Structure formats: structure tokens, C-alpha cells
Amino acid sequence: MTDRTDRVVPETERRRRRPTKHGTVLSERAIVETALRLVGQHGAQAFTVRRLGIALGADPSAIYRYFHSTDDLLLAVADELIGLGLAGWQPTGHWRADLREVGLRIHASSLAHPQAAVLAAYRTTGRANEIRAIETMLGILREAGFPDPDAVALYHAFIDQALGFAVLDSAAVALPATAQRADNGVWDTAYRDLSPTTHPHITATADLLAADMRRSAYPLALDLLLDALAARLPS
The missing domain is CATH 1.10.10 (Arc Repressor Mutant, subunit A)
Known part of the structure; x- marks a missing residue:
């Protein structure tokens, strides 16, 4: 450009x-x-x-x-999306609750703007909102008691998980409605028609699969990551 x-x-x-x-x-x-x-x-x-x-x-x-340039403008758009996710949020001082809220806000903001989310997830803007977000999350981890090397590494894992799910779920939301319905329908057709002789585990859980695969796994994945962070927190 x-x-x-x-x-x-x-x-x-x-x-x-x-x-x-x-x-x-x-x-x-x-x-x-x-x-x-x-x-x-x-x-x-x-x-x-x-x-x-x-x-x-x-x-x-x-x-x-x-x-x-046009790319400079698109970076500003990506930074705006970060700002929308953090708008109005205030830390409570409880590191786990604060990180969970930040993660869920990032995810929700991405789903509200799925096309922009795909852009924002893999760009580094270096702008005000991104800088504020990184400072906030590192502050949460350092003030919780994580040593600096751990704080940086855990921030990296946290934000990549959040953005990874943001892209995955946003891409699904951005699909045309007909494609979304077709994808969801596969769980009610192809997977329910399998034989319990050849696929006993899928047929035993077909109802659960059909329900669970229609929603994002991010809240569960986020809680699993936070459990792992808590286990690493120095006493």
C-alpha cells in the first residue's frame, strides 16, 4: 500500500x-x-x-x-476494536476475576465486529488502546505476585488464547446465514447417523455434541487457563 x-x-x-x-x-x-x-x-x-x-x-x-496509508488506517481500526472491548471496565483487585472479565470482553467485542476482529487478532498496532490493554494485563499479573518472566509468558498465553478464539468464533459468525445453518445441521445429520458399532463414542454423545458444538468453547477454555495460572502462582 x-x-x-x-x-x-x-x-x-x-x-x-x-x-x-x-x-x-x-x-x-x-x-x-x-x-x-x-x-x-x-x-x-x-x-x-x-x-x-x-x-x-x-x-x-x-x-x-x-x-x-491505508494500512495505517486499518491499524487504527484494529486499535479501536481493542478500546471498545475495554470501554467502561475497571479492575476489582482480584486478579482471576479481572483477567476473566478482560478475556470475556475481548471475545464479546470481537463477536460484535467479526470482520474487524479477524484483522485485529494478528496485527500489532502500537497504539493507545493496545498499549493500555497490555499495561493493564501485565499489571494484573505482576500485582497478583507472578514474577516478571512468568507475568510476560502468561500474558502471552492469555492474549493468544483470547484472540485465537476471537478469530475462530468471529469467522463462524461472519459466515453467510445459509452456511451457518448448514454447518450446524451437520451435527443433527451426519453425526447422528453414524453406527454405534463403528463409532460408539460419537453415537453415545450425539445429543451432547449437537448442543455443545453450537456454542463457543472460550469460557471453558478461559477457566481452564486461569486454573493453570492459579496453580503456578507463588505462595
Whole structure:
């Protein structure tokens, strides 16, 4: 993607004084919020600055006064998603409850914006929301009593688990409705029709499989990870 570093100017100089033809006062915030909506509608791969300019009612070139490149803008969208997950959350001081709440918030925010979640999970933004999230989670672990090497390693395991499930579950949510119904229906057809002679374990648990495979395994996986963290906590 084209780098437009030379065109980015300070916030005080780039602020548009008049609304666009759609009534939007162009700002970094307005651009990111609109981009997040468009990514949700069309996916990151189909997202273009031209389409964003049309949605904002602005010349696409004006967007490069706020962002170096299209990729720079998509990183800002990914960072916005992180911020949405932590919005309004306050730590309680109980490390396990706090980590669990953060994990569930990350997962829920991703499912609310599944197309953007696939983008956010594998990018490192280096922006304010990501920095705040890392500082928060490392603080929870260090203040719980984990030595620094453990705190870093456990943070890594925690966030990769959260983002991994976020991508997996978001990809399923982003499927067309017909594909979702077809995938879910497999548990009621192919797996129920197996012979107990050849597949005794599947047939014995077919009802449980059909119910359980329709929901995310993340809450259980998160609790298992937190159990493992608690077992490693120095006394």
C-alpha cells in the first residue's frame, strides 16, 4: 500500500472546519468509526479509501491528511476494536476475576465486529488502546505476585488464547446465514447417523455434541487457563 507519510500533518492543522457534504466534520475519530463500520460490512480485504471517502462525503485524498496509508488506517481500526472491548471496565483487585472479565470482553467485542476482529487478532498496532490493554494485563499479573518472566509468558498465553478464539468464533459468525445453518445441521445429520458399532463414542454423545458444538468453547477454555495460572502462582 502506498505510504503517504509526507502528507500527514499535525492535528491542529489538519482539522476540517466545515462539515462534509454528508454533514460529518472530518476528524481522525470520525474516519476510524466509519472505517470500522465499512470493514464490518465488506471485510478488511474489500475495504478501500475510495469507499470510505464516499461514506464520509469527502475526497478520499483528505483521509491521507490523518493517516500515512491505508494500512495505517486499518491499524487504527484494529486499535479501536481493542478500546471498545475495554470501554467502561475497571479492575476489582482480584486478579482471576479481572483477567476473566478482560478475556470475556475481548471475545464479546470481537463477536460484535467479526470482520474487524479477524484483522485485529494478528496485527500489532502500537497504539493507545493496545498499549493500555497490555499495561493493564501485565499489571494484573505482576500485582497478583507472578514474577516478571512468568507475568510476560502468561500474558502471552492469555492474549493468544483470547484472540485465537476471537478469530475462530468471529469467522463462524461472519459466515453467510445459509452456511451457518448448514454447518450446524451437520451435527443433527451426519453425526447422528453414524453406527454405534463403528463409532460408539460419537453415537453415545450425539445429543451432547449437537448442543455443545453450537456454542463457543472460550469460557471453558478461559477457566481452564486461569486454573493453570492459579496453580503456578507463588505462595
